[in-house]
Amino acid sequence: MDAKTETTGQPDIAGFAAAFLQQETGAAAVEVLGCKRLGGGAIQENLLLEVMIRGGDWDGRHELVLRTDSPSGLAVSLGRAEEFAVLKVAFAAGVTVPEPLWLYRDSGAPGGLGKDFYLMRKAEGSAAARPLVRGELSAEARDALLAELGAELARLHAVRPPVAGLDFLPLPDGAPALSRVKEYRRLIDAIGRPQPTLEWALRWLELNAPARTEVTLTHGDFRTGNYMVADGHLSAVLDWEFAGWSDPLEDIGWLCARCWRFGAWEHEVGGIGGSAALARGYAAVAGQPFDLDLLPYWKVMGTMRWAVIALMQAERHLSGEQPSLELALTGRMLPEIELDLIQEIQTIEEERARHA
Amino acid sequence: MRNLPDAADLLKTARDGLLNGLLPHLPKEHHYTALMAANALAIALREIQSDAGHAQAEATLLHELYGSAAASEGVDAFATRLAGDLRTGRFDARLPEVGSLLLAEVSARLRVSNPKYLKQAGLA
Numbered sequence: 119m120d121a122k123t124e125t126t127g128q129p130d131i132a133g134f135a136a137a138f139l140q141q142e143t144g145a146a147a148v149e150v151l152g153c154k155r156l157g158g159g160a161i162q163e164n165l166l167l168e169v170m171i172r173g174g175d176w177d178g179r180h181e182l183v184l185r186t187d188s189p190s191g192l193a194v195s196l197g198r199a200e201e202f203a204v205l206k207v208a209f210a211a212g213v214t215v216p217e218p219l220w221l222y223r224d225s226g227a228p229g230g231l232g233k234d235f236y237l238m239r240k241a242e243g244s245a246a247a248r249p250l251v252r253g254e255l256s257a258e259a260r261d262a263l264l265a266e267l268g269a270e271l272a273r274l275h276a277v278r279p280p281v282a283g284l285d286f287l288p289l290p291d292g293a294p295a296l297s298r299v300k301e302y303r304r305l306i307d308a309i310g311r312p313q314p315t316l317e318w319a320l321r322w323l324e325l326n327a328p329a330r331t332e333v334t335l336t337h338g339d340f341r342t343g344n345y346m347v348a349d350g351h352l353s354a355v356l357d358w359e360f361a362g363w364s365d366p367l368e369d370i371g372w373l374c375a376r377c378w379r380f381g382a383w384e385h386e387v388g389g390i391g392g393s394a395a396l397a398r399g400y401a402a403v404a405g406q407p408f409d410l411d412l413l414p415y416w417k418v419m420g421t422m423r424w425a426v427i428a429l430m431q432a433e434r435h436l437s438g439e440q441p442s443l444e445l446a447l448t449g450r451m452l453p454e455i456e457l458d459l460i461q462e463i464q465t466i467e468e469e470r471a472r473h474a
Numbered sequence: 475m476r477n478l479p480d481a482a483d484l485l486k487t488a489r490d491g492l493l494n495g496l497l498p499h500l501p502k503e504h505h506y507t508a509l510m511a512a513n514a515l516a517i518a519l520r521e522i523q524s525d526a527g528h529a530q531a532e533a534t535l536l537h538e539l540y541g542s543a544a545a546s547e548g549v550d551a552f553a554t555r556l557a558g559d560l561r562t563g564r565f566d567a568r569l570p571e572v573g574s575l576l577l578a579e580v581s582a583r584l585r586v587s588n589p590k591y592l593k594q595a596g597l598a
Contacts, residue, residue: 303561312550312557315576321560322569383594443510450517453583454591460577461595467570 134231135167135184135222139176142220146173156183157245163187166240183216186235195359198234199223203283204361205238207335212273216241216354243348245356250347251380251389259350261395264387266352267345267373268399274355275366275404277335284335287362294365295327298419302426309433315456316425322463323419328365328412336364341378342388370396370408371416376458377424414469418462425455481522489515520586528582535575539565 132153140148152168165184171177186198196204198221205218216238224230255263279289290297299320306313338360346354372378373396379389387396393413401407432449434440479487489512497508536552559565565572577597584592592598 312553314553314556314560315580317557317560318565318569318572318576321563321566325566325569381594443507443514447510447514447517450587453580453587456580457577457584457591457595457597460573460580464570464573464577 131165131184131186131231131235132167135235135237136169138222139169139171139220139237143171143176144174145171145176148172151179167237181240182219182237183240184235184237187233196361198236200286201358201361202236203286204335204358205236207277207281207284208274208355208358208361211277211335213270214352214354215358216356241346241348241354241356243346243353245343245346247343247380247389250342251382251385255350255390257391260385260391263347263350263352264391264395265399265402267387267390268396268401269403270345270352270355271337271340271366271369271373271396272400272403274337275334275369279333279335279363281335289363290331290333293327293329293331294333294363294368295415295419296324298364298368298423299324299327302422305426305430309429311429313429315459316422316429319418319422319425319459319463323415323422326415326466328415330365332365333363334366336362336366336369338362338364338369338372340369340373342373342380342390343378365416367408367412367416368419370400370413371418372420372423374413375417375420375424376462377421377455414462414466418459418466421455421458421462425452425459428452428455482519485515485519485522489519517587520589524586527585528579531579531582535579538575539572 132150136148136150139145149170149172150167151170152166154166156164156166163186165186167182167184168179169182170179185201195201202218202221205215208215209217219237219239221236222231222234224232224234226232250263279287302316302320306316337355337358339357340355344355344357345352346356373388374386374393376383379385382389385391386393393410397407397410428448428451431445432452435442435445435449492508492512492515497505497512500508532549532552535556536549539556540552560572581592581597589598
């Protein structure tokens, strides 16, 4: 990838980052060789910076990724300073993440950038979901990748509260599943349009909530498209803005929900393969497998989460806040998600009736 | 007097023009937007051509859960009432049955938004 071939038209932020880097690294000079916008979330903006640092501890050429809020920021996820703190904890726990390096906190003073950002090492590979899902990998390579994903989750889920530096993350009040049901009802109420199918599924989630209260650090958006793969192997887990304390199975349910299989419904785990390989990789690190019996419940919870996100995205269009074809069409995806919810719950109930 | 060509014809013709006339000449980074626009036109076309399937599914749902007296309430009021009743547990003893009724209503909406999805889910 040649960073010089494309410019972002944002000399300000690159120049600002260069001056910041010079100060942080004690360099004599920092030259920006290239600056390119990377694909990514609608909420955050990721820039690839190619820099030449002269002098100091970081003397030499470096490829860094700068992550900041995009102009159309949405205040539902962690801020950049908080995300940086989570990333540091995940990195220290051995999770494969782009190494977080420096955080810029804007004080609001004149001469500042006006927003926070952080810099991390560039990770190799691609996060594109479709090549992974559409048979680029052999069956063995898929199982190996799934085991790696399981191992990453197990390393992350070994982090338990309290953790110094993460006190901004709220702990669930009681069982994490019930805490989510409350949160999703509150978000649906805030939009103010009745959602009978979602209410039906939320009531089921409430009546069938696992009683367990175990919480760990969770990624909150661990799915195909949010991890990078290089030569068939996992090279980085990205997008930590939804991290929090929750039931570790919430991450696994989200990864396995039908909405994140990119059409490859036969491959339960993110459109890549079956849950056995994921569970194997998880157990190899955690010392014990995750509870496969509870996975169907947490898949429903994952589908519910996507329904609520889709509603919120559609509302940004409907309210006129951000007219957008993509957001409008997301609203029309709701019946797909509702269908998933009903079918997933019906399958669990049928299974239960068979064993009764 | 009718306006001719009608809305369905205009939507279909606009979509064909977008996909066959415009898309091949667009740079690759604009294909996604063009395909989204084509999808939006297809949904709008199916919506204006749709039969009474959705209204019927809603009426059935209403009748099964609230009887004939509730039919006069109107769809929006009914949706609000059903959402509230589900949340407060009024239908707890009938959740599987309500699920099947909701599935019929959701399927009717999917026939407009994304009939292929219905097929993939084994319901078409």
